[in-house]
Amino acid sequence: MSDSPKRVFVGPLVQCSIDRHLEVVENAAIEVDKDGFVISVTALDSLPSTEYLKSNNVTILPTGSFLVPGLIDLHYxxxxxxxxxxxxxxPLHDWLTTTTLPLEAKYANTQFAETVFEKVVKRTLGHGTTTAVYFATKHRDSAKILASCCIKAGQRALVGKVCMDNKEMCLCTKESLCTCTETTTESIHETRTFLEEMVSLTKSCNSRVEPVVTPRFVPSCSPHLLTQLGSLSQEFNAHVQSHAWESDWQVEYGEQNRNGRDLDLFQNHNLISKQGTVFAHSVHANDSEIKQLAHHQIGVAHCPLSNAFFANGIMPARLMLEAGVPVGLGTDVGGAWSSSILDSCRQAVTSSRILRDGVGKLRGARNGPCSHPAEINHVDAFWMATVGGGLALKKKIGRIAPGYKFDALVVDVHAPNSNIDSFDSLVDTIETKFQKFVYLGDDRNIRQVYVDGICVLDKQ
Amino acid sequence: MSDSPKRVFVGPLVQCSIDRHLEVVENAAIEVDKDGFVISVTALDSLPSTEYLKSNNVTILPTGSFLVPGLIDLHYxxxxxxxxxxxxxxPLHDWLTTTTLPLEAKYANTQFAETVFEKVVKRTLGHGTTTAVYFATKHRDSAKILASCCIKAGQRALVGKVCMDNKEMCLCTKESLCTCTETTTESIHETRTFLEEMVSLTKSCNSRVEPVVTPRFVPSCSPHLLTQLGSLSQEFNAHVQSHAWESDWQVEYGEQNRNGRDLDLFQNHNLISKQGTVFAHSVHANDSEIKQLAHHQIGVAHCPLSNAFFANGIMPARLMLEAGVPVGLGTDVGGAWSSSILDSCRQAVTSSRILRDGVGKLRGARNGPCSHPAEINHVDAFWMATVGGGLALKKKIGRIAPGYKFDALVVDVHAPNSNIDSFDSLVDTIETKFQKFVYLGDDRNIRQVYVDGICVLDKQ
Structure with a gap:
C-alpha cells in the first residue's frame, strides 16, 4: 500500500542466529514499521517486481553492500x-592518579563535557555502534549532557552517572581537595535526581536513551550506597552496570573487605535488575558463578583489549557462551584505545587463541594447553557484538528479525580508500566479504547507520 | 648554497634511540643529500631565517605534523x-590445503601476480611501510614481478622466491598434480636464475630492491637444498630469510626429522648471511639460542598477530630485546589479517601484557606471573618497527640520523576523517600525539612517505 508508513529494505543480509551460526540471506526483503520494528524478513528469489517497488517504500541496497545488525558496545x-x-x-595506580581521575574531574565543567561527549557519540556511531552503554562521571549535569548528545545523534544508549563514595579509594593528592569521590548522601541524591530528570529528558526519543544505575565497582562504593542504589534501580525500573571480577586486585578487595565476591555482593544489595544488568569484564568468575550468570541471565561485557592491560587474565569467552551467559562486547575506552567494536571482535578472537594455547612453554609456569575449549571464531565474536549485547540488555536488538528494532549497518567492503582489499575473482561470496569486514573493516566500510529504523548516519 | 642538490626538512622529529628511548626534537632541521642520505640533524631554537630558507631547498612540515622514520615490515x-x-x-592443515596453497599456486599466472602485487605494495606503502621483506611464491617470474612493483612504487624491499622441495610437505590432493613444491634441481636452478636476473632488474633503483634467499622453512626443504641455498647466498652476497621456531609442530619436526633445532640447522647449511638473516617468529627459541641470535646479530621478525593463531605461544619480546637480539616486526599477512605495522605494534604491546600476567588462574594449568619481565611499551614496539628492523637487515634505516637513509613518514594526527580524536587543550605535547599515532593511527594519518629521500606517496 503506497500510503503505508511501512518501509522495505532489499539486499543481502548477514547476521548471527541466536545459537551462534551465521545466517546469510543473499537477497532479503526486510519490512520495517513506522516505529522502527522489523515486521518480516523474506528471502527473495529475485529482485522485487516494478509493481512491488512502486507500491512500497523500498530501499534497494547499493550493489556490493550488505546489511548487518548494528553493533552494541556494552562498556565505554x-x-x-x-x-x-x-x-x-x-602502572595502574599512576594511570588512575595522573591520567584518568584528573581527567574525570574536569567534567564538573559542562562545556568541557559537551565538547568531548559530542565527539564520543560521533566516533562510536561512525564505528557502527548503534547501542552504547556508557559510564559518564560522578557529575549529574555532565551525564545528562552525554544523554542529550546520544538523543541528538540518534544513538541508542544507556547512560550512567557514576557512583563512588568510598574515600579509601580516593587517589587525590589531598583528601580535603578530593575530586574523585562523593559523599554517600550526595551520591544517592544525585542518582535519584538524575533518574528523575532522565524521565523527562528522554521522553521525546522513543526510549532510545535510558539511565543506568552505575556503582563504579565494589571497592569504590560503601555497602550503604550499594543498598540504596539497588532500591533506586527497582524503583525506577532501571538497568544496572558495574565492573565485576576484573582483576586479581578487585576480587581480593571484595573477599577481604566485604567478605564476598562480586555476584554475591551485588545480589545482596538488590543490584541484579530485572531490566538487565551488565557486569564489565568478569574475567575471574569461577565455574559456579558462571552458572549463576547464565541462570539469572546477567550480561557480561567482554573487553578483551583492556583486559590485556588491567585484568591479569583472559576471560574464557567460549566457556561463558557455552554455559549460556549473555556475553556482549565492550571497547572499554580509555582502558583500551579503540572505540571500535570491530577491534573488540578481533581481539576477542585473538585472545581466545592465546587462551587456548597458553603463553608458551619456556621460562614461565604456564605449560600445556588450556583445560577447556577456549577458541572462538569471527562468528562468535560478531554474535557477542550483536545478539549477545541485545540479550545482555534484554532488548530486542542485535538481530534483524520480526519484533526486533531495525538497528542496522549498510556495509560496503569496496568503499573508497577502505582498508579492505577485494579480489572478486577469488573472494566472491558474501560470507568471505563478511569475514573481511570483521577482521579488516573500519568506519570507512560503514556506509549507513540505522537506529530504530531511522538513518542516523549516511556517508553516501 | 642554492645550487646544492641538498634538501632540508624542518619540523618536529620523533623516533627511538638505538637504546630504546624516545627522542623528540621539537624543531629539527634535517639535511639530506642527493643520494637520500641524512647529512645532519640539528635542533633549532626557532624557525630558520628567511635567508636560510631562500638559500636552501627547504621543506617546512605542515603545522601539527611530525616526522618519524619509515616503518619496516620484516615478514609479509x-x-x-x-x-x-x-x-x-x-585448522592449520585445512587452512593450508583449502586456502593458502591453492592461492599460492595461482601465481604461476604472472598476470594474476601483477594484479595482486600492485595492490600489496600500494597497501603496505599506504600504511607507512618504507621497507618490506617479502616472501613471494616458488614461481620465479612472479617473484620478479613483485620486485618490479616495489621498484615502480619506490618501496625499499627484499624479495624472495620461495624454495620448497620436500614432497612430504605437499598437501595437494594428488602428489602427481602437486602445485606447492618443486624438485630440488628446479629449486636451485630457479633461485640461481632469480638471483642473476635481479642484478639487472634492480640496477636502476639505487639498490632499494634486492633478492633474499628464501627457504620456506626447515620442514619444506631437503638438507641438500638448504646447503645449495647457503652457497648461493654466499656467492651472491644475499640476505637470507626463513621461518624459525614458529610452533610446537615446527620445532618437533626439526628435532625428530633433522636431528636439530632451527639455528643449528641453518648454521650447518651456511644459511646465516653476513648481509643479514631474518628468522620469522622465533617464539620457541630457548635461552641459549637467544644468546646466539644476539651474538650473531641474527634478525627476528616478531609477528604477534599471527603468533596468536599459529604459534602456540607468545614470543618473549622484552627478553629478546634485553638480550640484544635485533628484533623487528612483521605483519605476516595472511597468517594475520593486517598489512599495517602499526597493528603489529599494538598487538606486540598487548601480547606482552598477556605474557606478563599469563592467561588466568582458573581452569587451566597456567598460574602466576611470567618468570621474567615481559611487558613492553609503545616505545619498544616502535623501536622494533623502525630501529630493530634496520638492525635485523644490517641497513642504515629505521632512524633519522647522519649516515642513515632518509626513509620517513610525515604524520598528522589531525588528518581529516582520521581515527584519532585530538583534544589540544589536554593533549598538546608531541609525545602524546605520537602515542595516539602508535595506538590509534592508520593510513589516514600518514600524509607523506619518503624512501631514499624521494617522496613516493603524497596525500596532501
Missing part, C-alpha cells in the same frame, strides 16, 4: 576518550 | 593478501 567510559591511546604504559 | 607473504582476514577459524 565516555569521559576517557581524550586519553584513549595514551599513558597505557604506566 | 605477498601472495596471501587476497586471503587476508578470511578462513582464520579453520
Amino acid at each position: 567510559h565516555a569521559p576517557q576518550l581524550p586519553q584513549a591511546g595514551t599513558n597505557l604504559h604506566i | 607473504h605477498a601472495p596471501q593478501l587476497p586471503q587476508a582476514g578470511t578462513n582464520l577459524h579453520i
Whole structure:
C-alpha cells in the first residue's frame, strides 16, 4: 500500500542466529514499521517486481553492500576518550592518579563535557555502534549532557552517572581537595535526581536513551550506597552496570573487605535488575558463578583489549557462551584505545587463541594447553557484538528479525580508500566479504547507520 | 648554497634511540643529500631565517605534523593478501590445503601476480611501510614481478622466491598434480636464475630492491637444498630469510626429522648471511639460542598477530630485546589479517601484557606471573618497527640520523576523517600525539612517505 508508513529494505543480509551460526540471506526483503520494528524478513528469489517497488517504500541496497545488525558496545567510559591511546604504559595506580581521575574531574565543567561527549557519540556511531552503554562521571549535569548528545545523534544508549563514595579509594593528592569521590548522601541524591530528570529528558526519543544505575565497582562504593542504589534501580525500573571480577586486585578487595565476591555482593544489595544488568569484564568468575550468570541471565561485557592491560587474565569467552551467559562486547575506552567494536571482535578472537594455547612453554609456569575449549571464531565474536549485547540488555536488538528494532549497518567492503582489499575473482561470496569486514573493516566500510529504523548516519 | 642538490626538512622529529628511548626534537632541521642520505640533524631554537630558507631547498612540515622514520615490515607473504582476514577459524592443515596453497599456486599466472602485487605494495606503502621483506611464491617470474612493483612504487624491499622441495610437505590432493613444491634441481636452478636476473632488474633503483634467499622453512626443504641455498647466498652476497621456531609442530619436526633445532640447522647449511638473516617468529627459541641470535646479530621478525593463531605461544619480546637480539616486526599477512605495522605494534604491546600476567588462574594449568619481565611499551614496539628492523637487515634505516637513509613518514594526527580524536587543550605535547599515532593511527594519518629521500606517496 503506497500510503503505508511501512518501509522495505532489499539486499543481502548477514547476521548471527541466536545459537551462534551465521545466517546469510543473499537477497532479503526486510519490512520495517513506522516505529522502527522489523515486521518480516523474506528471502527473495529475485529482485522485487516494478509493481512491488512502486507500491512500497523500498530501499534497494547499493550493489556490493550488505546489511548487518548494528553493533552494541556494552562498556565505554565516555569521559576517557581524550586519553584513549595514551599513558597505557604506566602502572595502574599512576594511570588512575595522573591520567584518568584528573581527567574525570574536569567534567564538573559542562562545556568541557559537551565538547568531548559530542565527539564520543560521533566516533562510536561512525564505528557502527548503534547501542552504547556508557559510564559518564560522578557529575549529574555532565551525564545528562552525554544523554542529550546520544538523543541528538540518534544513538541508542544507556547512560550512567557514576557512583563512588568510598574515600579509601580516593587517589587525590589531598583528601580535603578530593575530586574523585562523593559523599554517600550526595551520591544517592544525585542518582535519584538524575533518574528523575532522565524521565523527562528522554521522553521525546522513543526510549532510545535510558539511565543506568552505575556503582563504579565494589571497592569504590560503601555497602550503604550499594543498598540504596539497588532500591533506586527497582524503583525506577532501571538497568544496572558495574565492573565485576576484573582483576586479581578487585576480587581480593571484595573477599577481604566485604567478605564476598562480586555476584554475591551485588545480589545482596538488590543490584541484579530485572531490566538487565551488565557486569564489565568478569574475567575471574569461577565455574559456579558462571552458572549463576547464565541462570539469572546477567550480561557480561567482554573487553578483551583492556583486559590485556588491567585484568591479569583472559576471560574464557567460549566457556561463558557455552554455559549460556549473555556475553556482549565492550571497547572499554580509555582502558583500551579503540572505540571500535570491530577491534573488540578481533581481539576477542585473538585472545581466545592465546587462551587456548597458553603463553608458551619456556621460562614461565604456564605449560600445556588450556583445560577447556577456549577458541572462538569471527562468528562468535560478531554474535557477542550483536545478539549477545541485545540479550545482555534484554532488548530486542542485535538481530534483524520480526519484533526486533531495525538497528542496522549498510556495509560496503569496496568503499573508497577502505582498508579492505577485494579480489572478486577469488573472494566472491558474501560470507568471505563478511569475514573481511570483521577482521579488516573500519568506519570507512560503514556506509549507513540505522537506529530504530531511522538513518542516523549516511556517508553516501 | 642554492645550487646544492641538498634538501632540508624542518619540523618536529620523533623516533627511538638505538637504546630504546624516545627522542623528540621539537624543531629539527634535517639535511639530506642527493643520494637520500641524512647529512645532519640539528635542533633549532626557532624557525630558520628567511635567508636560510631562500638559500636552501627547504621543506617546512605542515603545522601539527611530525616526522618519524619509515616503518619496516620484516615478514609479509605477498601472495596471501587476497586471503587476508578470511578462513582464520579453520585448522592449520585445512587452512593450508583449502586456502593458502591453492592461492599460492595461482601465481604461476604472472598476470594474476601483477594484479595482486600492485595492490600489496600500494597497501603496505599506504600504511607507512618504507621497507618490506617479502616472501613471494616458488614461481620465479612472479617473484620478479613483485620486485618490479616495489621498484615502480619506490618501496625499499627484499624479495624472495620461495624454495620448497620436500614432497612430504605437499598437501595437494594428488602428489602427481602437486602445485606447492618443486624438485630440488628446479629449486636451485630457479633461485640461481632469480638471483642473476635481479642484478639487472634492480640496477636502476639505487639498490632499494634486492633478492633474499628464501627457504620456506626447515620442514619444506631437503638438507641438500638448504646447503645449495647457503652457497648461493654466499656467492651472491644475499640476505637470507626463513621461518624459525614458529610452533610446537615446527620445532618437533626439526628435532625428530633433522636431528636439530632451527639455528643449528641453518648454521650447518651456511644459511646465516653476513648481509643479514631474518628468522620469522622465533617464539620457541630457548635461552641459549637467544644468546646466539644476539651474538650473531641474527634478525627476528616478531609477528604477534599471527603468533596468536599459529604459534602456540607468545614470543618473549622484552627478553629478546634485553638480550640484544635485533628484533623487528612483521605483519605476516595472511597468517594475520593486517598489512599495517602499526597493528603489529599494538598487538606486540598487548601480547606482552598477556605474557606478563599469563592467561588466568582458573581452569587451566597456567598460574602466576611470567618468570621474567615481559611487558613492553609503545616505545619498544616502535623501536622494533623502525630501529630493530634496520638492525635485523644490517641497513642504515629505521632512524633519522647522519649516515642513515632518509626513509620517513610525515604524520598528522589531525588528518581529516582520521581515527584519532585530538583534544589540544589536554593533549598538546608531541609525545602524546605520537602515542595516539602508535595506538590509534592508520593510513589516514600518514600524509607523506619518503624512501631514499624521494617522496613516493603524497596525500596532501
